[in-house]
Amino acid sequence: MNFEVWQVAWFTAWVAAAGTLLILPPGVALAWLLARKDWRGKTLVEALVTLPLVVPPVATGLVLLKLLGRRGLLGGWFERVFGIEIVFTWRAVVIAAAVMSFPLLVRTARLALEGVNPRYEQVARTLGAGPWRTFCTITLPLAARGLAAGAVLAFARALGEFGATIMVAGFIPGRTATLSLSIYHLVLLGRDDAAWVLLALSVMLAFGAVWLGEVLLRKKPS
Amino acid sequence: MNLELTGLRLPLASFALEVDARISARLTGLFGASGAGKTVLLEVIAGLRRPTAGRVVLDAAVLSDADTGRFLAPEGRQVGYVPQDQALFPHLNVRQNLCYSHAAAPPGPRTGISYQHVLEVLDIAGLADRPVGSLSGGERQRVAFGRAVLASPQLLLLDEPLAGLDAELKERVIPYLLTMRDEFGIPMLYVSHNPNEIVALCDEVLLLDRGRCVRRGAPAELFTTSPAPHYALKPA
Amino acid sequence: MNHLRRFSAVLAAAVSIVPARLAAGEVTVFAAASLSDAIREVSATFEKTTGDTVRLNLGASSILARQIQEGAPADLFFSADEAKMDGLAQAGLIDASTRRSLLSNSLVVVVAADRGLTLASVHDLATPAVGRIALAETQTVPAGIYARQYLEQAGLWDAVVAKIVPTENVRAALAAVESGNVDAGIVYKTDALISRKVRVVWEVPRGEGPHISYPVAVVSGGGNRDGAKRFLAFLLTPTGRAVFVRYGFIVEP
Numbered sequence: 001m002n003f004e005v006w007q008v009a010w011f012t013a014w015v016a017a018a019g020t021l022l023i024l025p026p027g028v029a030l031a032w033l034l035a036r037k038d039w040r041g042k043t044l045v046e047a048l049v050t051l052p053l054v055v056p057p058v059a060t061g062l063v064l065l066k067l068l069g070r071r072g073l074l075g076g077w078f079e080r081v082f083g084i085e086i087v088f089t090w091r092a093v094v095i096a097a098a099v100m101s102f103p104l105l106v107r108t109a110r111l112a113l114e115g116v117n118p119r120y121e122q123v124a125r126t127l128g129a130g131p132w133r134t135f136c137t138i139t140l141p142l143a144a145r146g147l148a149a150g151a152v153l154a155f156a157r158a159l160g161e162f163g164a165t166i167m168v169a170g171f172i173p174g175r176t177a178t179l180s181l182s183i184y185h186l187v188l189l190g191r192d193d194a195a196w197v198l199l200a201l202s203v204m205l206a207f208g209a210v211w212l213g214e215v216l217l218r219k220k221p222s
Numbered sequence: 223m224n225l226e227l228t229g230l231r232l233p234l235a236s237f238a239l240e241v242d243a244r245i246s247a248r249l250t251g252l253f254g255a256s257g258a259g260k261t262v263l264l265e266v267i268a269g270l271r272r273p274t275a276g277r278v279v280l281d282a283a284v285l286s287d288a289d290t291g292r293f294l295a296p297e298g299r300q301v302g303y304v305p306q307d308q309a310l311f312p313h314l315n316v317r318q319n320l321c322y323s324h325a326a327a328p329p330g331p332r333t334g335i336s337y338q339h340v341l342e343v344l345d346i347a348g349l350a351d352r353p354v355g356s357l358s359g360g361e362r363q364r365v366a367f368g369r370a371v372l373a374s375p376q377l378l379l380l381d382e383p384l385a386g387l388d389a390e391l392k393e394r395v396i397p398y399l400l401t402m403r404d405e406f407g408i409p410m411l412y413v414s415h416n417p418n419e420i421v422a423l424c425d426e427v428l429l430l431d432r433g434r435c436v437r438r439g440a441p442a443e444l445f446t447t448s449p450a451p452h453y454a455l456k457p458a
Numbered sequence: 459m460n461h462l463r464r465f466s467a468v469l470a471a472a473v474s475i476v477p478a479r480l481a482a483g484e485v486t487v488f489a490a491a492s493l494s495d496a497i498r499e500v501s502a503t504f505e506k507t508t509g510d511t512v513r514l515n516l517g518a519s520s521i522l523a524r525q526i527q528e529g530a531p532a533d534l535f536f537s538a539d540e541a542k543m544d545g546l547a548q549a550g551l552i553d554a555s556t557r558r559s560l561l562s563n564s565l566v567v568v569v570a571a572d573r574g575l576t577l578a579s580v581h582d583l584a585t586p587a588v589g590r591i592a593l594a595e596t597q598t599v600p601a602g603i604y605a606r607q608y609l610e611q612a613g614l615w616d617a618v619v620a621k622i623v624p625t626e627n628v629r630a631a632l633a634a635v636e637s638g639n640v641d642a643g644i645v646y647k648t649d650a651l652i653s654r655k656v657r658v659v660w661e662v663p664r665g666e667g668p669h670i671s672y673p674v675a676v677v678s679g680g681g682n683r684d685g686a687k688r689f690l691a692f693l694l695t696p697t698g699r700a701v702f703v704r705y706g707f708i709v710e711p
Contacts, residue, residue, distance in 0.1 A: 071638045087639050088590065088623050119309040122270050125296035126303040127323040127373045137322075141313045170623055171595075188520055188598050 009201050012178040015090065016158035019097030020151055023105055027154075028147060031109035032135070036118070053103040057163025064099060064168045068092060092169035093176050097158035105154040112146020113139065145216060152213035159205055179205070223248075223281060223377060223409035225267070230276035232266060239263060239273075239433040245411065249403050251424035251441070252413040253455075259433040260413040261306070264379045267411070268303045269296035280377060302375030302408070306382045308366035310354045316365055317350040323373030335406055340368045343405050344398055360391050364398055371406055378402075378410045384419055396422055417445050417453035429455075483685040484511045486531055488522040490538035490672065491627040492563065492601060492646045496705040497536065503701070504692045510685050518627035520598035526551055526677060533680035534689055536560075536672065538628075539600035543673040552675040553683070556690060561672035562708040564647040565601075565608055567660035570638050577659045583609075583642065584617035591621045592634035592643035600670075601628035605644040607668040632656065646670075648706040672707075 033039075034046065052060045068075040068086045075086050086092050116139050124134040140147070162180040169176040171185050179202045186195035225245040232239040239259045252260050265271040267278060269285060272293060278285040280301070286293045296303075310319050321337065341347040344364040349357065357365065363383060370378055383399070384392045400423065403410060414420055420427055421441045429437040429444065437444060445453040489497045494516050501512035515522065515532070523542040526532050527549060535552065537543045540559070546552045567583065569575045575587065583591060594602035602624065609615045625631040628645050635643035636655040643656075650658045674693065676686040692698050699709045 065637075065639075069637055069639045085589075117309070119305050119307070120311055122265075122268075122296070123303060123305060123309045124311075124322065125270070126268050126299075126301060126375075127369065128297050128300075129322070130295070130297050137325075138311060142311075166626075170625065172623055185595070188518075188524060188595070190524065190598075 005197060005201065007174075008177050008179055008182050008198065009205065011090075012159060012180075012202075013205060015093050015178065016097055016155050016161075018094045019101060019158045020105075020155045022094065022098045023102050023154065024151060027102060027105040027150075028109050028113075031106050031150075032113055032139070034106070035110050035113040049106050050103050052100050052164075057100060057161070058167055060099060061096065061164035061167025064092075064096060064164060068095065068168060087168055088170050088172060088176065090169075090176060093165055093178060096164040096168050097161045100161050100164055101154035101157045104157050105150045108150030108153055109143075109147050112143040112150060115146060116142045148216040149213055152209055152216065156206055156209040156213075159209065160202070224279075225281075225377060225409075225411075226277070226279040227267075228277045228279070230263075230266065230273050230278065232262065232271065232273045234259065234262060234433065237432045239266070241276075241430075241433075241435055243428060243435055243438070245426075245428075247409070247425040249399075249410045249412060249424050249426075251420040251427040252411060252430060253417070253420050253427050253444075254415065254430035256415060258430045260415075260430050261381055262433075263430070264303065264381055264411065264413060267377075268301050268379055269294060269299050270303075300374065300376045302370035302373055302378040304366050304370050304378070304380045304383055306385055308362050310357075310362060310366055310369070312354055314354065315350070316346070316352050316354065316357070319354060319365060320346075320350075320369050320372055322369060335371060335374055337372065339405075340372055343401055344368045359387050360395055363387065363395055367398065367402060371402060371408065375408060378408045379413075380410060381413045382415070383412075384414070384416070392419070399423055417455060421445050421453045483682050484513055485533050485682055485685040485689050486513045486515065486680065487534045487536065487686075487689065488515045488517075488526065488530070488532040488677075489536040490519045490522070490600065491516050491629045492538055492649055493536060493672070494629065495652055496648070496702050496707065499705075500693065500698055500701045501689075503697065504689060507692070508688060510688065512689065518594065518599040520595075520600070521627075529679070531681060532677045533682045533686035534674065535677055536674040537600070538563075538670075538672055539603065540671050540673055541603075542600065543675060546675075546677075551678055553678050554675070556687065557673055557675040558690070558694070559671050559673045559710055560693060561702055562710060563670045563672070563706075564664065564708075565604055565644055565662040565667055565670070566647045566650050566658045567642055567644055568632070568635050568650050568653075568656040569642050569659050570635055571655050571657045573638070573641075575641065575659065577642075580612055580660050580662075581614060583621075584614055588618075588641045589621065590623050590640040590642075591618060592623045592625055592631040592640040594628040594631050594645075595624040595626065596622070599627055601631070601644075601646060604668045604670055608644075608662055608666075611667065651706045671710075 065087065066072050070076055070079055078084055078086055120138050120142065121134050124138045129137065160180055165178060166181060171177055171181045179198055183195050183198045186198065223246055227241045227243050230239065230241045239262050241263060252263065254260050262271060266273050273286065273288055275288045277287045284292055285299055344367055346361065346364050346368055349361060349365065384395060387395060402408065412424060424441055427438060427441050427444050428435050444456055446456045497514060501514060504510065505512055519537040519539060519542045522535065523545055526535060526546060535546065543557065547554055567577060567580065582588065593605045596602040596606040606615065609618060623634060623640055625634055628649055631643045632645050632649045632653055634640045636653060647661065650656055674690060676683055676690060680686055702709050
């Protein structure tokens with residue numbers, strides 16, 4: 001099994017992108033609920049959402065393995081209904097990336113949404129816009145910078161995801177081999193030289209993501 | 223226009239808003255010190271806050287009724303609201319701000335308020351493509367009025383519209399308010415803590431103190447020149 | 459007693475305890491994952507007999523060898539294949555005079571105990587009935603290397619390579635089979651004996667398949683070489699050997 005460096009880099013990038021896109025709608029929706037509404041159990045939800053950020057990634061990976069495995073609640077159902085397996089496939093890599101990035105996205109998005117003066121939304125409502133139209137035409141555009149920063153942060157986190165991924169997807173060259181998993185594996189193999197190449201690629205990808213984030217954030221408000 | 227506030231109650235930080243009033247003048251003033259609850263009352267009428275008790279009825283339409291639980295969302299009330307800092311949408315230009323209500327619901331034949339008419343009356347024709355951040359204080363105010371008016375509201379709520387303006391600018395904006403009252407025929411509820419504005423504009427005044435309406439009447443009854451040209455509240 | 463004298467007394471007592479502990483010694487043993495249960499038992503017996511303490515670091519021999527190369531504080535290395543020991547020997551990291559090849563093992567194919575899957579022969583691994591096969595990583599971990607060598611020998615490697623889910627060590631492969639997330643796995647016979655959740659459906663006959671050998675040696679840079687030698691000697695005693703036999707290992711004479 002040889003390592004195609006570019007294949008691994010490409011796989012890592014699109015898996016991180018897919019994971020980020022996956023969490024964007026629910027993440028922004030939850031961030032909005034946390035920013036604008038109060039309800040019973042809100043603190044509990046806040047704590048739960050923060051968990052993957054503070055719990056050891058392998059622990060999160062273990063929980064995901066139990067859930068998504070063939071005998072797991074979700075994994076078993078998926079296999080029965082769709083005939084699709086999740087663990088040890090690229091799907092598990094995407095899900096691991098998504099789960100680990102979710103808290104970062106929600107926190108950043110929440111700050112971005114809280115930064116939008118509620119007065120604008122109120123005025124929009126009095127001008128005849130319903131909650132959904134207000135959100136799309138007023139809240140989202142005004143929070144766009146912060147939301148984009150949240151997405152970029154989530155993407156960068158997903159790029160480097162290791163602990164949960166190795167639990168739930170394993171390292172299968174050509175199928176679940178991300179940059180971080182490959183670096184680990186190459187070091188085990190004693191092929192440090194190859195590992196350094198992947199390390200350099202990882203840094204480049206992460207740097208690119210962070211640079212993009214800075215560009216987005218630098219856009220002056222009108 | 224007939225606005226009935228019956229048994230309204232909303233507990234606030236240090237007192238409760240408790241209002242029982244019927245308002246039907248063309249331009250009614252809501253006068254009181256800062257923190258008296260004036261803004262909160264506007265928010266309740268606009269549907270941005272929910273009272274814990276009482277009813278709000280506008281021209282026989284029930285906007286909210288705490289007993290039956292009926293509560294009409296702001297977008298359904300056709301009550302315009304111009305907040306204290308105008309809240310012009312910063313990411314849209316002047317035209318987009320003005321026409322925001324039209325995108326939500328295309329203008330019907332109802333009040334015959336047209337875009338051109340508003341531009342003319344409020345003297346903002348040349349500003350259409352300007353970004354909101356480049357406007358002067360007076361221009362911002364007029365655009366905010368225009369935006370609210372173009373939504374064809376049955377009632378317009380104005381929260382200290384002249385607050386951020388200097389005396390000269392105020393003199394220039396007041397005629398526009400009167401024009402809005404006369405040209406567009408929209409009844410207005412005007413909040414201010416400045417007696418001069420109230421006297422200059424309002425047909426009737428409600429005095430709000432710690433959430434309650436303690437006096438009401440014509441401006442001449444409530445205010446006196448002391449010393450001229452400034453007005454002050456007459457003792458009760 | 460004034461404070462200075464009391465302090466000196468306490469200090470002297472503390473200092474006298476330390477050499478006593480050092481004399482009893484702590485032996486750090488790096489051992490292959492497949493040895494986990496057997497070596498825990500041997501260590502417990504050893505501790506009771508000698509008063510030494512044994513610290514175990516269990517994992518894939520490849521990872522352990524790597525750690526020793528990087529300077530990890532091992533006193534004894536018990537590997538699941540000769541190649542990892544050779545690597546350390548070439549680097550001068552082990553005491554070659556203490557090296558012994560102690561144990562052997564067999565490979566088996568296991569499936570989850572509650573599944574009805576059976577194999578008429580090892581070639582059934584290539585059939586569609588078997589979707590995923592867990593092996594320890596096949597380039598570095600001994601159990602995985604042995605498994606790969608056997609599959610290559612049997613002419614099955616190309617047919618099954620796409621089904622392989624590599625795991626970090628052989629016990630992880632066992633766990634993957636137990637969890638039901640893979641259909642089958644190739645592990646040591648001794649691993650299958652430990653687990654009640656898997657069933658052996660094929661055993662590689664003695665004589666076929668690669669020769670499995672577990673060498674043990676004292677690590678040159680270790681802090682407690684005497685303790686390591688004591689422990690190694692204990693492994694070779696009848697008591698020590700008996701433990702490994704009980705777990706299913708083949709003990710070299």
